[in-house]
Amino acid sequence: xxxxxxxxxxxxxxxxxxxxxxxxxxxxxxxxxxxxxxxxxxxxxxxxxxxxxxxxxxxxxxxxxxxxxxxxxxxxxxxxxxxxxxxxxxxxxxxxxxxxxxxxxxxxxxxxxxxxxxxxxxxxxxxxxxxxxxxxxxxxxxxxxxxxxxxxxxxxxxxxxxxxxxxxxxxxxxxxxxxxxxxxxxxxxxxxxxxxxxxxxxxxxxxxxxxxxxxxxxxxxxxxxxxxxxxxxxxxxxxxxxxxxxxxxxxxxxxxxxxxxxxxxxxxxxxxxxxxxxxxxxxxxxxxxxxxxxxxxxxxxxxxxxxxxxxxxxxxxxxxxx
Ligand SMILES: Cc1cc2nc3c(=O)[nH]c(=O)nc-3n(C[C@H](O)[C@H](O)[C@H](O)COP(=O)(O)O)c2cc1C
Numbered sequence: 001x002x003x004x005x006x007x008x009x010x011x012x013x014x015x016x017x018x019x020x021x022x023x024x025x026x027x028x029x030x031x032x033x034x035x036x037x038x039x040x041x042x043x044x045x046x047x048x049x050x051x052x053x054x055x056x057x058x059x060x061x062x063x064x065x066x067x068x069x070x071x072x073x074x075x076x077x078x079x080x081x082x083x084x085x086x087x088x089x090x091x092x093x094x095x096x097x098x099x100x101x102x103x104x105x106x107x108x109x110x111x112x113x114x115x116x117x118x119x120x121x122x123x124x125x126x127x128x129x130x131x132x133x134x135x136x137x138x139x140x141x142x143x144x145x146x147x148x149x150x151x152x153x154x155x156x157x158x159x160x161x162x163x164x165x166x167x168x169x170x171x172x173x174x175x176x177x178x179x180x181x182x183x184x185x186x187x188x189x190x191x192x193x194x195x196x197x198x199x200x201x202x203x204x205x206x207x208x209x210x211x212x213x214x215x216x217x218x219x220x221x222x223x224x225x226x227x228x229x230x231x232x233x234x235x236x237x238x239x240x241x242x243x244x245x246x247x248x249x250x251x252x253x254x255x256x257x258x259x260x261x262x263x264x265x266x267x268x269x270x271x272x273x274x275x276x277x278x279x280x281x282x283x284x285x286x287x288x289x290x291x292x293x294x295x296x297x298x299x300x301x302x303x304x305x306x307x308x309x310x311x312x313x314x315x316x317x318x319x320x321x322x
Contacts, residue, residue, distance in 0.1 A: 005135070005168045005190035009093060009114065010066050012036030013299055014191030015181070017198055018118075018137075018172060019070025019095060021145070022046050022263045023206060023270045026057045031203035031295040033058075033065040038093060040068040045263050048081045055089040066092045068116070072146075073099025087111050095137060098146060102131040109134075118172070120148035120157070122164045129165040136165055137193050142174030144196045144283035147224075147232045155187070162188030176285035178305020182313075185306075196283040202294045207273030210280045211292050213238055219287035225261065225279075229254040233261065236282035238275035240265075 005014050017032040019042030032039030039062070041054045051069075058067050069091045071082050075098055083104060086094055094108055097118035108115050109132055117128035118137040125136050138161040140154025141147050154173040162169050171184035172193035184192045199206055200214045213236060221237045223245050231254075235241045244260055252260070261279060269278030293301070 003190055005170070008134070008168065009038050011038050013303060014170075014185075015299060015302070016040065016068070016116075016137075016170060016191065016193045018143075018193045018195040019043075019072065019097065020195065020199070021072070021075075021266065023266060024054075024070075025203070025205040026054050026061075027203045027205050028198060028201070028295070029054075029058050029067055030061045031201070032198070033062045033067045035296040035299045037295075037299060038066055038068055040070045040093075040095060042070040042072075043076055043082050044072065045075055045077065048078060048085065051082055052085055052089075055085055055091065059089050059091075068093035068095055070095045070097060071104075072097050073101065073104070075099075079104060083108065086113060097137075101128055101133065105132045116170070119161070120152060121150050122157075122160050125161045125165050125169075129167050133167060135168050135170060135190075136161060137170045137172050138189075139193070140171075140173030141232075141234075142284040143172055144199075144222075144234055144281040147234055149227070149230055149232050151232070154184070158184065158187040158189050174283060174285045176288050178302040178307075179309050180285070181302050182306040182309050195281070196285050197289060197298065198295070199282070200289045200292050201298055202292060206270045206280075209273035209275055210236075210270050213275060213280070214282055214286050214289050215291065217282065217286045217289070219284065221286060222282055222284055226257065229257055231258070231261075234281065234283055236280045236286065238269070238280060240269060240274075240276050241279050244279070 013036045016038040017040045021042050021044030024042035029039035043051050093114045095116035101117045114134045116135045117133040119125045138157050141151040158171045168190035170191045171189035175192045176197035223237045225233045265278040268274045269280040
């Protein structure tokens, strides 16, 4: 099953890994690309040395397989420097998020790089398409990590974005299994971007405490932090984030709050597993995660589930009225 998106990105399955900031491990990017999806290195706030090290390792490991680099524009201090590295290492795909992509698209495209732009409203999608984005990633409020204050959900956002732009749309936010994949395709998306589900895989290299907390979590176990400051972030409810949630209500300044949610805190929670000292991201689909498979197992399972579900729905929808 290779649709237009798969052909455009030269991937086997219409599944891509979302950027994961500084905790994006090289091993996950490699595993996703080798399993037939599009793996991505997230640059977060990482130094150019770290980004270059990741790029050279991924390039060597994936050989001819495609991979991407996620650049959160308003987060990284040196976007031009990252783009130079993208060109130097011939990364075939870049995804631009968290900022205005327009100034960065032309030079990437001149170099033959496919540009994905992550959006969370129809107007952002239109602007990104007009600016030359090859593919739009439309992310709903269910998603882990930084979200739009507009809080549109994947279910409502995808069909509206699909109607608004001519380029392929990838659905992000709340997708973790084959049923979610099929639902996204039914809404008109050409593929899906996963974040939360991929954190709970063997190649993710986050701390086991984080993965175990995800496996135990239910549908009510995410928290939305930062509404008071216009920086909406969805995290897993763990001791650190729960305390921060309360503190936000008793009046932290925006600067203090940003300090409490910086990348050092993320590292402490996600990599060191100190869930009382740092935050960890998770989207609402976390309640549907019950194991920690390899990426290849996950993709095979998702494709199988999507096909089974489609088969059942096809039988149901085509059943003669009794
Ligand atoms: C640990 C983590 C870190 C993330 N960091 C970034 C990031 O740096 N840039 C970005 O565009 N999205 C980031 N995201 C969002 C994902 O790329 C993806 O779009 C989102 O997780 C999809 O929704 P889901 O979590 O419901 O699968 C992050 C998600 C997670 C789980």
